[in-house]
Amino acid sequence: MGPCVHNERDTPTLFGAALAAKDGKMGATLDALHRLQEIELQLADVQGKIDKRYRAVKRQEERIAQIDADIASRLETIKRDQMDADRLELDMKGREAAIAKHRQQLNEAKTNKEYSAILTQLNTEKADSSKVEERVLTMMNELEAKRKSIDEIKTLRTSEVARRDELLAEAKATEMAAKSRLDELRTQRATAASVVPEKALGLFTRIAEKNDGEALAKVVRTHPKRAEYACDGCNMAINIEQVNAVMSRDEAVLCNSCKRILYMPSAAASLRA
Numbered sequence: 001m002g003p004c005v006h007n008e009r010d011t012p013t014l015f016g017a018a019l020a021a022k023d024g025k026m027g028a029t030l031d032a033l034h035r036l037q038e039i040e041l042q043l044a045d046v047q048g049k050i051d052k053r054y055r056a057v058k059r060q061e062e063r064i065a066q067i068d069a070d071i072a073s074r075l076e077t078i079k080r081d082q083m084d085a086d087r088l089e090l091d092m093k094g095r096e097a098a099i100a101k102h103r104q105q106l107n108e109a110k111t112n113k114e115y116s117a118i119l120t121q122l123n124t125e126k127a128d129s130s131k132v133e134e135r136v137l138t139m140m141n142e143l144e145a146k147r148k149s150i151d152e153i154k155t156l157r158t159s160e161v162a163r164r165d166e167l168l169a170e171a172k173a174t175e176m177a178a179k180s181r182l183d184e185l186r187t188q189r190a191t192a193a194s195v196v197p198e199k200a201l202g203l204f205t206r207i208a209e210k211n212d213g214e215a216l217a218k219v220v221r222t223h224p225k226r227a228e229y230a231c232d233g234c235n236m237a238i239n240i241e242q243v244n245a246v247m248s249r250d251e252a253v254l255c256n257s258c259k260r261i262l263y264m265p266s267a268a269a270s271l272r273a
């Protein structure tokens, strides 16, 4: 325990002085904080339900953004493929013109040798041209398929947008339904906070903000026979000196691990334990 003792006692004592500054009654302040925490937790719960709805909307929007990025990248590919196909088509037209020219020359050939030379060239050109034509056709078919798949993705996008609108409407409805409850809880919080000394309230608020409204943590007994205790907020062990300090209610004791304000569930329960 040696070097730890200083630390464990030091912080809570300073804190205790701050909390009890107003009237010197730590127990009363803790009770007031306890009421405040109950309201804070209800607020966090209601707000959490609203936030959850809006997170679902955000996730859906991310899904739509992904679809948009997919469509954009597919359109880019189609544009490139279309340019390749256009180039090839132009090439084919050049070949067709050459073939037509050689057909003409074939008709005008004066010798068998000349005729046969032109015919050989013509046949080679025709074979090459038909290969290119085949390639152009394949590319056109592929482009057609790619355009169709974009149409399918766009249909999917439409349904995802509809889903987003649904989720947004649900989120807004949840928010609207919770509005009066939130207002009521905020009023209750203001009332509960008004009886807490200023410094204690400041500290409570800082701890609550870090822990979803949970600034106080219950001390729980972890062994039925031995005097072993833990913080219910973080499940870390609490030593007996701290437990005694919490029970005396003279000063506030912070959990060494999670820094929440420790409290005993009730005097009767702690006496039984």
Ligand SMILES: [Zn+2]
Pocket: 217, 231, 232, 233, 234, 235, 236, 255, 256, 257, 258, 259, 260
């Ligand atoms: Zn703790």
